[in-house]
Amino acid sequence: MGNGDSAQFQNKYMLNTLNLKAFFLTSMLCATIFLAKAQDSDQAYRNTLKATLDRIEDVFEINLQYNEDLVEGKELDYAFWRIVPGNLETSLAQVLAPFDLTFFEKPNALYRITKFDYPRRSVSFGEDHLNYLSGLYSNKMEWESRKAEMKSCLIEALGIDDLPETPASQPIITQRRKYKGYSVENVALEVLPGVYTTGSVYKPRPFKKNHPVIITPNGHFGQGRYRESEQIRCSILAKMGAVVVSYDLFAWGESRLQFPSTAHKTSIAHTIQTWNGIKWLDYLTSLPETDPDKVGITGGSGGGSQTMLLTAIDDRIEVSVPVVMLSSHFSGGCPCESGKPIHLCGGGTNNAEIAAMASPKPLLVISDGGDWTHTVPELEFPFIEYIYGFYGEKDKVKNSHFPEEGHNYKVSKRQSMYPFMAKYLGLDIEKVLGENGLVKEDDVTLESEEELKVFGKDGEDLPKGAIKGLEALYHMLEKAQ
Template identity: 30%
Template sequence: MTRTAIFLLVLGSLLTTPILAQPRITPAGQLPQDIRLQPLKDLNGYFPMYTADNEKDWEKRRSYLRRKILVSMGLWPMPEKTPLNAVIHSRKEMDGYSLEKVYLETMPGYYLTGSLYRPLNLSQQTGKIPGILSPHGHYQKGRFYDAPKTKLEQQLKNGAEKFREGGRNPIQARSVHLARLGCTVFTYDMVGYADNNQISFELAHGFAKQRPHMNREDRWGFFSPQAENNLQNIMGLQTWNSIRALDFISTLDEVDTDRLAITGSSGGGTQTFIVSAIDPRIKVSMPAVMVSTAMQGGCTCENACLLRVGAGNVDFAAMFAPKPLGLTAADDWTVEIETKGFPDLKALYTLLGEEDNLHLEAHLQFPHNYNYVCRKAMYSFMNQHLGLGYSDVPPERDYQYQGSEQLTVWNDAHPAPEGGEEFEGKLLQSWSNDAQAKLDALLTKQAKSLRVFKEVVGGAIDIVIGQGLPKATRLDWNQTYKQAKTNFLEIGGTLTNLDSESANPVLFLYPENWNQKVVIWLTEDGKDGLYEDDNTLATGVKSLIDKQYCVVGVDLLYQGEFLADGKQPKQTRRVDSNTREAAAYSFGFNHTMFARRTHDILTTISFIFHHESLPEEISLVAMDSTGPLAIAARAQARTVVTKLAVNSNGFRFAKVNNIHSPYFLPGGAKYFDLPGMLAVATPNQTWLSGENEVPLIVDKAYKVARAKDQLKTNHDGSIDAMLDFLRTDPK
């Protein structure tokens, strides 16, 4: 039976059905059963580890997570490793170790500060020794911490600490003893702590309100929409400091660069597992009281947009496998790690054949800590895996506590560098300029450079958008509506992505004699935009159906049937549990509205592409404010979308000045902004309107691909010109 005959048969069976002007898929009075309408996830959610069935799957996941960390922290591409200009001064010989003051330039004009602990009599060493990084957590004053007397008395009483002097600062305690055991240890300051105050503590860790005067198009400040658009955050700066701290300790003559380790607790634990995940030089890692499926880190310095959407701290710790990984747990958010998270880590280490390299020290009788008991376990772990050579590790003994006056690196001979908001703006501008220079250099006149460009820029955009084309097996179609019109069928239903649990009302306008070509027609009004106000087909849609194209409309999130009152939100939602105006508290755990709408388009594209009817061509049209969404979707769909016809409206993410704008997309501006998304889809056919001229990176990409004829521009956004483009057979 021919397709036309089938159509006429269906038409005859439907003539008695009442004709609805604009079809509704979801029952009246209801919203789609879409999980994204529920409250947003926050840092106190549940973050189980992704489990892999085989080593190949894990390596793929690990590679993706590494890229996710680097992109989200503004380290993709990695900043230039400028000279450290490290200064080590004021050496003191102590009981079994030496103590020195250090500052080094991790970015031009920006300094990392800390204390260097070394064994005595290094000149008598016959071989090189391990180097250990020791990042601190959110202890008051960090490296200068001095435990309150009442707290110390309690710790001495319950066995958490052993020495009245040494128990005053657990950061110093572990650094001293590791040096006494024969290691060089660098304890360095978090941003805003102790001597590292070019960026203030109040900003880095206490930010609560947007600063309008720092939300500007150049020399912007941390937490501003511009910083988020470029993925510049305190967590990224601290991670970069950890990488440069590794660079520093590796330059010391006595340090064996094949025996580098890191250990820190709480916020220092976050720094530990993050840098361990991305820097292969670290051979042993022990993050204390931080790895769990529960609370992921409450400080602004532990959060970044994009970072924990679909991932969590156990995943990041797992990236160190199969190298030696030690964990500690206490009566805090890590209290359930023995049953939630650690079994998955153990299964992974077993899969990789190194189950003995994983260790958990759980002392749930103690609150949040890195106390004497847990440090003792750490020393044994380091002895075993760094080859310290002890059959029985000597226990800690007391040491002379050093306060801020003894430890500060700044003095008249070594004055503190400039800081404040003016410096902050210069630092972020320099960071941005460095990234832009590296990105600009990717695309040359050589054809092979386009592949590298797509790997770097396209790889970043993949993280920024957060979803590609879902697998066909993860999509579900529930058809609930069918209605015959004069020369086409309306077929409607709900398209569900089983992974994201999204549920979009979708309408197919199926012509009498389908030409095997599909046009997805995006509008501000969702699928209602297929029609005019008088319920007749929109002009362009009618023209396509007359030419036997199937036209598809979809209600993206917060369009059409997603709206109880018909009004689209002017602001995106934020997490209910945190009133601080840092974007990462919402969008470090949830996709933005822009990203989620882009996902809806990708889900629709994938469903059509994999449909049993085997369409020959899929085109994507967006002639109104949905243009940027279509461009973002095409950047991920690439060749699956044969043609893109779009009005960009001159939109740029860099101009979005509100972290809760529906068009806010963390990282959206960094990778050549919207034109970068067009460029990574080169050499596919594109009809572009809304630009005064072809964006430079787009023009360059099509030239390198030798595909200039595949890019058409139209300044006035003519519907007729757009339709001609769609109806022209691809070359």
């Protein structure tokens, strides 16, 4: 290369270097401008959660109900972009999920926003879930396979098979009180070492042979098994010819002699309450005067949850009447109903499918318009009826709906339950009918709470070996395992 060529090359190199530097400077400037604009866009698309919810109310013409502290100070990237035209449920889900919030539908276009609550979903979620479940089986064989899988999983999820053996101790029975057409005695069963379930057993008078059995798990209604409506229901069923038990919830009633009321809000309550129901079935069906082939169950609210669950896992139950509890979008807000992961069984289930596990046995679903059962006639009942159709037994599943009533097990709902139990358990309803064709409920004797207790007024008769406190219960269960 000559000197001229070298100088030309150096000049060309310096020019290219300057051009390259200019290119990089220009690129960096463009990138800075782009990022600045992108940041401006992010800020423009960011909005408060409150403003986003207000916009959803306007777009979909609904009302949202929530506590202000749930939304205060919360902001959302691309807030309005999360609102999907024509799809309220998706819009709410996309807006609320980043804050661990959820929603559920109430009557009159009102939606309640709360912290994420796994037992409580929207009605549309329940509808979608039922559509999914109904696609899993289209005939009796497929459903029976699903039901067997579910039963095994429910028992495993509750930990029933891991419980220690039932002690061989004898039932503790108080003096029997005799009334017109029935009697009452208080009974305690040692269901686990040092753990007792307490209840009142109502028997027909005269007490003969082959009496059907009915267990009535309690719900979260005030006074538990001591309340007036519970005593009336059990007394009337006994007058009709059944042996009936009303028993305390775990850490309610006399169970509080062993466990504080706060223990009821723990997941172990789910297991113990279910175990108590099984042990009451063992006891009552073992009596020489009862017929173990004629067993019914009915309970309201949390007692309705137990009604569906026990029917699903205990084949001895022939007639089931869950009251004001069945729903595809609510599985029970108390740990005693959903504390154990039973609703994860089968890849995900709900109380409608669990209730359908009663098929093809007689099932009466009682619902109302004032709680989560308001959708039963249009949503859950057709799903259950579909399953009963696999057996050709649609006539054995019924729904009594009370659209103007609320969450209770009062007289109108009992008047629906009595003839259903009578029909399928062979009870004599004629004994208790009035001139108007309805069951007379005024001819029973209401007892005081003290009279209905097994262990005395202040628990003075609680056995010395009874354990006390959750720590002692967990220790006993761990030792047994």
